[in-house]
Amino acid sequence: MFHSPSRHKDFGVFMPMANGGWIISRNTPTLDGLYPQNRAAAVLADQLGLDFLMAMGKFRGFGGDTNHWGVTLESVTMMAALAEATQSIRIWATIHPMLQNPAVAAKMITTLDHISGGRAGLNIVAGAYKGEFEQMGAWDDRLDHDGRYRLTEEWTSIVKRLWTEDSVDHAGEFFTMQACQSLPKPLSKPRPSIICAGMSERGFQFSVREADAVFIGGRTPAERRDASLRAKAAAERLGTTIRTYAMCTIVHGETDAAAEATARRFDEGADIEAIIAMLQSWGMGDGDLRAKALSTGAFMTQTAIGSPATCAEKVQAFVDDAELDGLMLIFPDYVEGLTMFGAEILPGLRSVYS
Secondary structure: OOOOOEOOOEEEEEOOOEOOOOEOEOOOOOOOOOHHHHHHHHHHHHHHOOOEEEOOOOOOOOOOOOOOOOOEOOHHHHHHHHHHHOOOOEEEEEEOOOOOOHHHHHHHHHHHHHHHOOOEEEEEOOOOOHHHHHOOOOOOOOOOHHHHHHHHHHHHHHHHHHHHOOOEEEEOOOOEEEEEOOOOOOOOOOOOEEEEEOOOHHHHHHHHHHOOEEEOOOOOHHHHHHHHHHHHHHHHHOOOOOEEEEEEEEEEOOOHHHHHHHHHHHHHOEOHHHHHHHHHHOOOOOOOHHHHHHHHOOEOOEEEEEOHHHHHHHHHHHHHHOOOOEEEEEOOOHHHHHHHHHHHHHHHHHHHEO
């Protein structure tokens, strides 16, 4: 089942902090986006020895029959609670620079780092969905894509300085700091981890320069491999390193046929109206969106579908083909999926990637 020894890889969990999770379907197990399900998943992942938890930041859903992602918890607050509920697993929370002053954000992640005993990380999301931000008066039409990244670069620089310097003076395009202080400093050394995702060239370059890890995408194995290797090469040119991660939804059954039948049932229940709204939020406003939604289907990420043994082979192939440093896992039912993964897949992956 497993082969080709390699160095350590991280396996973490994308928390189900929005209803419906990452399968837009009427036919999936209920994920309500609320704290008890998130806590159960986090505690189990910690007990199994997984490496990290990450929660996105989301403020508006996609509607449809399922009101997909219409019910969400706030990322940093929830992760602070999960830090107290867990022992060893790393805790990565999401902040949008357009929504938080950098001094406030630096303090928030420092607080999370102290609660967790030095396990905190910051996932920076520079991008923005207009409808999501416009509803709260936070959308600035003067900022184009490049402008949002200029803001995020300035914001990130200030956050990093506040984590390490006694006093920060700054007069920039977007922010002003006047002898700004932030104590205590984070426990993590040299600082909390920074995680980003950016597939545009501008976002890609920001992530490579500023982050410790970057989530990559791609519709095919070749595209994912190219993105991963481009990130590593760009970091090398800057005299640094970066870890590359991707997302994977695991649908398992006793046999390959059973798992494939489950995945088909999820796809048959795809909430097309919610998928159309998701595509529109991504800026896909041209052409036949219904046809695109039907082609996209219910699954929002790369999948590994099959028996536990088949899923293990697919996960290893995914990691190896793209030369990834880690994988963030998604399950239709987190307790059931994590239990299977911890018992039947993770031990083999640990023996391979050690």
